[in-house]
Amino acid sequence: MTGSWTLSPDRCFSAEVSQRACARELYALVKDAPIISPHGHVDPALLADPAASFGTPTDLFIIPDHYVFRMLYSQGIALEGLGIPTRDGTPVEQDHRRIWQRFADHFYLFSGTPTGLWLADELTSVFGVTEKLSGANAQAVYDHIASRLAQRAFTPRALLARFKIDQLCTTDAATSRLDQHRAMSAEDLGSRIRPTFRPDAVVNLDTPGWLEHTNRLSEVSGIDVKDYRSFIQALEARRATFKELGATATDHAVVTPFTERLSEHDADKFYQRALRGSLQADDAHRFTGHMMLELARMSTEDGLVMQLHAGSCRNHNPVIFERFGPDMGADIPLQTEWTQNLRPLLEQSGNDPRFRLILFTLDETAYSRELAPIAGHYPSVFLGPPWWFLDSVNAMHRFLESAVETAGLYNLAGFNDDTRAFCSIPARHDMWRRVSCNWLAGKVVLGLIDQEDAGQMAMECAYGLAQRAYRLE
Amino acid sequence: MTGSWTLSPDRCFSAEVSQRACARELYALVKDAPIISPHGHVDPALLADPAASFGTPTDLFIIPDHYVFRMLYSQGIALEGLGIPTRDGTPVEQDHRRIWQRFADHFYLFSGTPTGLWLADELTSVFGVTEKLSGANAQAVYDHIASRLAQRAFTPRALLARFKIDQLCTTDAATSRLDQHRAMSAEDLGSRIRPTFRPDAVVNLDTPGWLEHTNRLSEVSGIDVKDYRSFIQALEARRATFKELGATATDHAVVTPFTERLSEHDADKFYQRALRGSLQADDAHRFTGHMMLELARMSTEDGLVMQLHAGSCRNHNPVIFERFGPDMGADIPLQTEWTQNLRPLLEQSGNDPRFRLILFTLDETAYSRELAPIAGHYPSVFLGPPWWFLDSVNAMHRFLESAVETAGLYNLAGFNDDTRAFCSIPARHDMWRRVSCNWLAGKVVLGLIDQEDAGQMAMECAYGLAQRAYRLE
């Protein structure tokens, strides 16, 4: 390769000269700050095993990344042709070079998308690719990346150091044995790589395979989960274990943030029905609403920060779900109501200084209307950064514009990358740092924030807010 | 007239010098490209009859354009005084010069609106008016336009050529005999002026006059529509005829994009009730939801691109509706839910490579939340351009900002003007070209898109996306 594919050092900065100058200054303060990654989906096995590797370029960039292959699918490229494993036995493309070629042929589809920017940043900054990826150079770029991946400097652990990742929180099922986290705990990595407690599969009674997950919960907790009360005990036991292994937070995915207190009798009634496989229409929905209150109570008591991700209609495309399973880029957001739904939870725990709740939405209309006013009043509530489809240059900017005037900056939870693509972590944090510095610079040149405050706020965005919100200090 | 009313050659371009320079370059690539107008409401009679004319300036600019007279009405000017025909026999102003004077007296009301820009562009670029319209020069401007309209160079056909309209799709009732399209087919105009199949009046069982429309469907199709099955046959027959006359698309207006599969038995039951005039509460709503699935099936089979315009509460003002009828500027948008509503339709047809669905919304919150994620996953789905109230400089910009990061540019359906005002077509396309070029230039100067991609994307916005989405290649 003899090209010169470089990203602008001023990317994400306004072209207006005074704003750009100010953005550069602010960015200089934060660009080399270590990364706090308090929420994401990196596989802990990558880091627990010193010998772990990323596989082929296709293994690294395409097959596990639904951000990438859903865009290709939307333009008519079959997932089978991209090597995405099927669960119904349909054969898929095995030739990773062919898959890579298809990806490169359609690389223009990512123009103007955050995925396009992350990919460009990874390819150039992490792997030293010097020509813009295209159908013509696809195989040469493949060779180049493959040769890098074979080097010791490109193992996950080596990149963890190179990326200056200070804290990395993974997301782990409530039923996980946490073996890798236990192993890392034995090394000095335990204070940097932490688990996060995610009990969705045992909390949402209509999860496919719920009974198996529940049986596994009994096994791993040593508590025989046979009714609502023992279920609660098992969750509490597991939380304690997660905490011992460094967890500072829990995570919960819900379709709506509905919360409602059930009597213990009713909670047990729904739970028994689930155990008997005879759930009725609204049971799972109401039980989840009740569990949000219980999980908030537990968080108040044990101090684990509660994260709530609401509003994704999972597996919207049943054709894809049946063949390929979940997480295939077919989760579509829903309108989300927060004000009424969260009221019971906030009445119970919202004023308690021990409790901390971080909210994530895919419905950005809620920022100015509901979430910023809630975070700007309740001492327990923090706004999570733009999530998923909103984790992009424009949507980050809109988030800051919509949320900060009402919530103030200090009720935000900073940034998290939420990614399973380990190598994209620096690119994602860098984009946030650039966008937040440029946004602050915009306020400075508008005369709305002074330089002193802006510098402080840039550090907070890059580092401080996440560190404090997630109790990672 | 001795004034100098000119529009800025840089209108819609950022004042920031580097962005403006880039926007100019991109615009230079597309400004003279022919116009693809794949969806609109121009009366085919204007073009089928070589002798057709536009009438007076008031006939051209005011009486048929609800964008214009609804704004005047909102400021207290009676529609009767604007010559809008009544259906209850109330007399209206007949003096077109007086109407024009009223319009000119209130021309300032359009300042900052897209209608204001289109009017200014038409008056200056098409008609050569050189003084900003005002109460003082109203009659002189009227004379000027009237003299132009009397010239052969200002007939609809002459302007079709001058405007470089390569493709113009009209919107035609399922029951239309398409006589004008048939006549144009006999000339070489048939490959440029195409009909679009719009069956709302026979599909929505609660349409005023539904039975008459249905009887007309029997007549024109030659199929005796007497039950659900024959209704489907008649629709299929008509689609075939539309296709023969060049149609590549259908169009459907619905209050909500609700879709639901009924059994054939239930579909027929509702249909029979409509025939007997004994519709029950939810029948029409559910029947329409079912028909969306049937129409998607037909589109999959015959390849006509399906357009869905959802979320307008038609004829919101009953006082106006009773006196003046529909399309009086009193249609008000509604919140629109897409994710759940479209699911049955997308499950049925969304993965089929033969199917193509273009979605239009008046609820722009759906862009980032629902529509871009849907278009960014399903191979069949494309996002229509900003529709109606959103067809404006700001709203176009917001659309691009909200949709492209998630959907990518190539899942958009380009631009369409949706207008019945023939002379506004170039002004509308020009506004879109300017806004999209300026938006792309903004990405270039932010370092997010490179120059090469931006040039390609500008051509796509102006031309390619619409051409491909509507199968007009």
Add this chain to the structure above:
Amino acid sequence: MTGSWTLSPDRCFSAEVSQRACARELYALVKDAPIISPHGHVDPALLADPAASFGTPTDLFIIPDHYVFRMLYSQGIALEGLGIPTRDGTPVEQDHRRIWQRFADHFYLFSGTPTGLWLADELTSVFGVTEKLSGANAQAVYDHIASRLAQRAFTPRALLARFKIDQLCTTDAATSRLDQHRAMSAEDLGSRIRPTFRPDAVVNLDTPGWLEHTNRLSEVSGIDVKDYRSFIQALEARRATFKELGATATDHAVVTPFTERLSEHDADKFYQRALRGSLQADDAHRFTGHMMLELARMSTEDGLVMQLHAGSCRNHNPVIFERFGPDMGADIPLQTEWTQNLRPLLEQSGNDPRFRLILFTLDETAYSRELAPIAGHYPSVFLGPPWWFLDSVNAMHRFLESAVETAGLYNLAGFNDDTRAFCSIPARHDMWRRVSCNWLAGKVVLGLIDQEDAGQMAMECAYGLAQRAYRLE
């Protein structure tokens, strides 16, 4: 104090040179224009009593201003420690200097918020503070303000003149005796300080203390309110009194803008139930919906402009409500539907030239989707300015961007400050004037509005729109 805390004379103006130059020119036209404040919550006692004073700096800036203390509360500072009076007898901090110190220690929390800007503007422009407030200078600043407040030039009446407030409308319960307004009427102040008729407490049957409010209505109106009919008479009588004392408007707060015509029989039935204390589930909601129609009828007849503030879930935090009461910064917005809800009201009164309705929303998604199309059609409807959480630099800009393209500028109701913080009035109007001038300048440099129109529109934003919409000419 020896610092130099000054706000930028160009604050809120784009850094882009041509836009800034244009914004400056437009702002020069309006910056010294007198203030029309057609809606707000200033206590009339402040102005009726020539000897009234503001108390301590803490009395002025912190204790009555929920914008200020809710932000402090959101970061864990107890309201008791800020001297907020309790209604359950819990003791609160009495030392105003200590409260001021807490506020100053956390002044950075307001960075980037409108409250932060208003405070900075008040402290510097009104009180001549020259050092940015901080924990270090808190007591010195306190002394400085206290010394100013002791001067005659800092009484409310002196500031009324200094602020050039031409018209100030307060908000007064339907049951208010209006003694202060009566007193001001006797002086020449009556034509500048006007009451506004707000009957929520007697209209919404589920208001806490409704019966007492109703009894007071009987007393003050001299009409024995014992059924629906006498209730209507009492309201009409009170409206007449308000009008005599200069009122030009009414104000109504509703959770949703639901409107529905009840039969007089049903209206009386619900009313009787309220009198007996036996309201049923939906009675209050439906009665309020009906009363909106009745109040619109009255407005049509007596010419009082009807204001509707919809979509706030009041007293969201019951813990705070029980201890501190209402208006504690714990009112959280709700999604709001306007198109269907307002239809009955607009059918009844929307086309009547005597009727005028000004709409306020906390759900800004409604601007482009519902409110601008409604205001852009119905002659009676005007859009109120960005309300409450939306009364900020960004949200004002978004409002103008979203509303004007469809509604046009002339269907807006200009600005109002909606404040109980008298000293913040000039800061709030100045922010609006700056933002609207900068927004107009943005249109000028984009070539979308010409200079002549922009100047006219700047005056309208600052002054004319509010004056006409509220019939204060």
